Amino acid sequence: TQLLEQSPQFLSIQEGENLTVYCNSSSVFSSLQWYRQEPGEGPVLLVTVVTGGEVKKLKRLTFQFGDARKDSSLHITAAQPGDTGLYLCAGDRGYQKVTFGTGTKLQVIP
Amino acid sequence: GAGVSQSPSNKVTEKGKDVELRCDPISGHTALYWYRQSLGQGLEFLIYFQGNSAPDKSGLPSDRFSAERTGGSVSTLTIQRTQQEDSAVYLCASSLGSGANVLTFGAGSRLTVL
Numbered sequence: 001t002q003l004l005e006q007s008p009q010f011l012s013i014q015e016g017e018n019l020t021v022y023c024n025s026s027s028v029f030s031s032l033q034w035y036r037q038e039p040g041e042g043p044v045l046l047v048t049v050v051t052g053g054e055v056k057k058l059k060r061l062t063f064q065f066g067d068a069r070k071d072s073s074l075h076i077t078a079a080q081p082g083d084t085g086l087y088l089c090a091g092d093r094g095y096q097k098v099t100f101g102t103g104t105k106l107q108v109i110p
Numbered sequence: 111g112a113g114v115s116q117s118p119s120n121k122v123t124e125k126g127k128d129v130e131l132r133c134d135p136i137s138g139h140t141a142l143y144w145y146r147q148s149l150g151q152g153l154e155f156l157i158y159f160q161g162n163s164a165p166d167k168s169g170l171p172s173d174r175f176s177a178e179r180t181g182g183s184v185s186t187l188t189i190q191r192t193q194q195e196d197s198a199v200y201l202c203a204s205s206l207g208s209g210a211n212v213l214t215f216g217a218g219s220r221l222t223v224l
């Protein structure tokens with residue numbers, strides 16, 4: 001059973017386009033994180049959100065935590081080739097075991 | 111060390127052989143995780159160590175998989191009688207184990223079972 005479902009699974013867009021990645025669950029999380037992973041490396045943390053309804057911005061990336069703390073979204077404005085990678089959401093249900101989503105593979109074409 | 115170190119980075123083995131994968135976490139991190147990743151997909155939770163507590167082994171796929179963490183630091187993931195479906199990247203991460211749980215990952219050990 002996959003606690004965190006991400007959509008879309010794959011995304012190929014042109015440089016300059018906008019995109020949104022979704023992370024959905026039926027479970028409530030005390031915190032939710034987004035990571036990006038490049039080939040041959042481990043995932044690297046982008047952001048942590050802890051409050052329902054919270055919105056965080058990191059340059060061209062906007063992260064939102066759902067009001068009920070069951071879902072999250074990642075929006076990228078004016079995507080660049082350097083944004084290419086595997087995006088992973090991850091949730092902590094309060095007892096420290098962190099569960100990862102199914103992943104979204106993003107390719108930004110120059 | 112400055113980061114999480116995993117070894118070997120690549121391992122090719124024959125079906126039926128045992129393998130050991132090592133993880134050296136960040137000094138002072140009390141929590142240590144093992145995940146498995148197949149074909150660039152999401153991460154599958156395997157096992158979680160937190161301080162001196164009993165580990166959460168709920169993600170281990172079979173009794174061929176085991177892990178230990180000695181002295182609250184280095185961890186070894188052992189796969190006995192490897193099968194082709196065990197081929198994957200095995201990722202280790204550590205964290206402070208409190209607060210918003212930020213995981214720092216190693217680069218992974220890529221296992222190929224022929």
